[in-house]
Amino acid sequence: MLSQNITQQVLHPNSHEDMCEQTSRNIVLPKPVRIKFEKMNVLKFISHLDVTRTMKTALTRAGIPVWYTEGFNPHPKMIFSLPLSIGTESVCEYLDIKITEPMSHEEIKTRLGAALTSDMAVTEVYSPKMKFQDIAYALYEVTPYEPYDLSVLDAEKVMVKKHSKKGEIEIDLKERIKSIEIKDGKIMIFGRADQLNYLNPEQVMALTGCTDHRIIRKEIYNERMQIFR
């Protein structure tokens, strides 16, 4: 029950920054911190699990006072936004942690940045404004290295096969695409990004006949098209 209370308190948007909260009983509650980072270049070949492991050791190297889960097997509480599929780069990955001692956002950014390589640069640290469940859309920038044909996407429905926990299912990609436009030779794909309806841009590009490309996730948004914070 206690942990539930903590969760409710710490998600409160008006919580005072840079200080651990105090309850009336004077228990210091862990304070939520959101870390925005990149996953660039060769790191597109490492899995989400690898990112988790890397972040875990990096937080220790950086000396960030991370809150550990209590229980039989304590581990640092880390929640990531929207796992990235292998092969895709990103400038907008998010990690939520809680800290148990005061440490400024700037210091967290500097320390954690020094404990990671430049391909995994920490770009921002702040108090979370939205919840991960609010994520609804993502924008991808695709640089094609071979010809592509977008006309396949003109059809009313574009059915593709997808592996799911229930085996192979058919989904309509069109339902998941919000828009596709070409800008300076790059294909900007705007797609659904909630847990149930996740658009994999690689799947879109495969349909257009282009498999040699670079894909970068540029931004994620909530249902009202506000940039995720």
Add this chain to the structure above:
Amino acid sequence: MISYKILKKVSKPGRYIGGEYGQILKDKKDIKARWAFCFPDTYEIGMSNLGMRILYGSLNSYPDIWCERCYTPWEDMQKEMKENNIPLYALESGDPLDNFDFVAFTLQYELCYTNVLTMLDLAGIPLMSADRDESCPIIIGGGPCAYNAEPVADFFDVFSIGEGEEALPEVTRLYIEMKDAGTYTREAFLHEAAKLEGFYVPSLYTVTYNEDGSISEYTPKYDDIPTKIKKRIIEDMDKAFFPEKVVMPYIETVHDRIMLEVCRGCYRGCRFCQAGNLFRPVRRKSVEVLNQQAKTLYENCGYDEMSLTSLSISDYPYLEELCDTLLCWTEDKKVSMSLPSLRIDSFSKELMDRISSVRSSGLTFAPEAGTRRLRDVINKGVCEEDLMNAATIAFGGGKSLVKLYFMLGLPTETNEDLEGIATMAEHVLDAYYQNPDRKKGSKPPQVTISVASFIPKPFTAFQWEPQADLETLLEKQQYLGSCITNRKIKYNWHEAKVSRLEAVFARGDRRLSKAILEAHKQGMMFDSWDEYFNYEKWMEVFASVDIDPSFYANRRFGDDEVLPWDIIDIGVTKSFLLREKKAAYEERPTPNCVEKCSGCGANKLGGENSCCPKI
């Protein structure tokens, strides 16, 4: 760097990207000698090797030397590399291996030999030392198998014998000086290197053979190179180079943890054990130094697990003090500790309580043989009471899994000894049910027996012994299986065919090079992997080059015979090993080094904080 298009096609591309936190990058204009340090197996295995971490750090501690890493690409990647004309490259710079001054291979086990050729081939470097010209890198080997590297001698230009953290920078210095002075040629360099302590240049020694196939003699080609190559050791482990930074792999490797090297060597003297002799004399680090190094590693790695490594950790005389010192801060930081290689007779409740924070539910012990008689033969001086004691402590402390390691096919072994293995496991189970402190209601107890086949290894008292032939080994495995009737006892065994091939290479001589070359030509690689190991194909390879594997694996070598590894001096003398062999057949144990010095000869090498009498 390698193109993404290729990486996308292969399994586990994270193996080939480099760029990890902690990798060392240098400006090529400051560099006078470049090393490509190769581990002839996958990235995940190589990245977990402590020796490679130490040598990488040691070489890179010099501003004009740059050492990079390289591992064997998996077969899918090899195919892509060949099809796209991509030569094997080092991970840090992405430069092809033939651009380097030194290409080093650490030889950790015999079954990696075909991978060495696979890697040289992928790098476009001539496989045979004799075929290399002035443009080729110096191919250098080291590690435990280098103590008898004769089977791969034709592929290497030079071997580093013994501990490398001082020796490798030294040979690099020689190289740089000769290059600077303009006196460098491959031949001149190798001749000079052969004069350095701990370097063996196989091409500078001619081997002749007797009619029966045994070796007649090794003749040095020059008068000024040693007739016996003395291994190098680090005398004072407290002052030895210590890698403060570790390359942190992105992908999961075999050991993602802090490895704290506590000591080198083991003073027990088990007669089958090669490492026990190779790494003599025992040298230990002090508690203060270890605590400091552990903290540094924790801060620089961020791992939440720490393993105290040593051949026999519970023999470290200050282990309790060390554990207490470490626990002062590791508990707070939620770092768990693990102790591999526990000995039954030095395992205590105090020790287990100190490591009880470890999440594992089991403990592993190695009695090695099933009867007291056979344990006296192999000089594994533990008795059944020790084991029962250890098991009782383990079960009392809430553990329910006990794993026991044994060896099968040991010299003088009879069925009675095999039955003893099963009986021992039964007794351990009994100890669980008789233990009033056992955790009730938890998982049922399980005893796992893991059995490996005996392999006669160079530099052991059993180096002259034949390995039991394959049929006998298989019969013994079956017989032991028939002795185990309790379902709570699990029985695992190592593939006897693998052990036989290991025995061939372990005691092999230079003539085996042609078999390894032929195996490589037939596409053989990753022999230590179940999915690649092909015993029948190996037998065909031996037949095709007229080599009888039994000559190496199953023959009793003569006491006076010149052995392929006689050219190496590890400190421990042949006369000591002969005395030990005699004692084995007399079922007479030899006291360990702490109890009484048996005059093995290793103390002539020096060594601080060791139990050896000083000369």
